[in-house]
Amino acid sequence: MIALSNPEKIALLTDSTADLTPAMREGKPIYVVPLKIRCDDGEFSDGVDIFAQDVYDRLHRGELPRTSLPEGGVVSDTLDQIRADGYEKVIAVMLSGGLSGTCNLVRVQAEQRDDLDIAVFDSRSGSLGIGIIVLQLWEEIQAGAGWDKLIHERVPHLVDNTFPFFSVDTLEYLRRGGRIGRITALAGTMLSIKPIITFSEDGQLQSIAKVRGRKQVQDKIVELLRSKFRTGKRYNLGVANGGAPAEMAELSEKIRARFPNFVHCWEGAMDATLSVYIGDGVIGGGIQFID
Structure with missing residues (x-):
């Protein structure tokens, strides 16, 4: 359900490296796409079927997992879900482009959509560096900030600060x-x-x-x-x-x-x-x- 304090029907999109738990996202239109982790026994989705403790255990055993981008289909499905949930605009704040191609992948997916207005941003950060940008954006949406101000002023300001x-x-x-x-x-x-x-x-x-x-x-x-x-x-x-x-x-x-x-x-x-x-x-x- 879209909150009454979100008249422009704006959703927020990020990836699993933002470290936003389900409790932190509860009641907020924050959607997460998982990065992939390739291990000796298969490929897993970050925060879905593999978690940090699993990685620590593997590292301590001498295994070296590898990371990869989210699946394009998962990004597309997530955008489909955002639209199905009634949102019309999306602000995506993704893992630093200096570490991953995730941001570019989401940009490519966004360009293929004509049913959503999507603005994609490189967080130039990771972990809660991303997460607190997303959480603050939701605070500002609730406070009445509009789409144009958010994408032209507020997101760039928060990334830089x-x-x-x-x-x-x-x-x-x-x-x-x-x-x-x-x-x-x-x-x-x-x-x-x-x-x-x-x-x-x-x-x-x-x-x-x-x-x-x-x-x-x-x-x-x-x-x-x-x-x-x-x-x-x-x-x-x-x-x-x-x-x-x-x-x-x-x-x-x-x-x-x-x-x-x-x-x-x-x-x-x-x-x-x-x-x-x-x-x-x-x-x-x-x-x-x-x-």
Whole structure:
């Protein structure tokens, strides 16, 4: 059912790397297409029949799953469902084009539709970096923002002003996935170096800081968020983890205490797709400026 506060009948579309749980999407017109994960015993759909813990277990056994794009038919079927549910316009916010061709795939599918107005955006982000953009867009739709303002002003603003940072516990999976070199990974492991990673302007992963040992990770993430802070601006927070819920709870408490005037603080667990490349023991925090 279309909410009364959504007179232009706008739906939101994203992919499984946005890390939006069913509870977070409940009551909202947020549709998700799953990326694919190829394992030794077959191909699975992220968030449907394979989850992050499954990937962690496979990685620990020495298996190296591979990721691939959503099936074109699934994207088309999802758009069909959006139309059948009564929506007429779609804002799609997808995984960074620097990591995946998912955004381009959705653009191609969108161009083939004449029954829906569809605007597709590269989030230049991942995990809750995408998720909090989508959640904030729904807040703005409910507040009365119209289609033209959303696609020409608000989505570009949120993409440009959402800043996620996360730390990986080991560089081994980034090395095995071809994201970094063997020597870099070996040196980082020997020195117990924990890189803090964010997204560059072109949507690629980039190491923005390094600390020695996990104890310093949380304080470094808070410091990086503080470096982005803008006095007098409204903001949301996001906190995520991959197999480290207790540490995420600690980080969430620190971030909330340091930035107490947030509008929303959304928390979530990382998806199976990104877990292929970063493993478990991951924590992250982000800030998004609404104004």
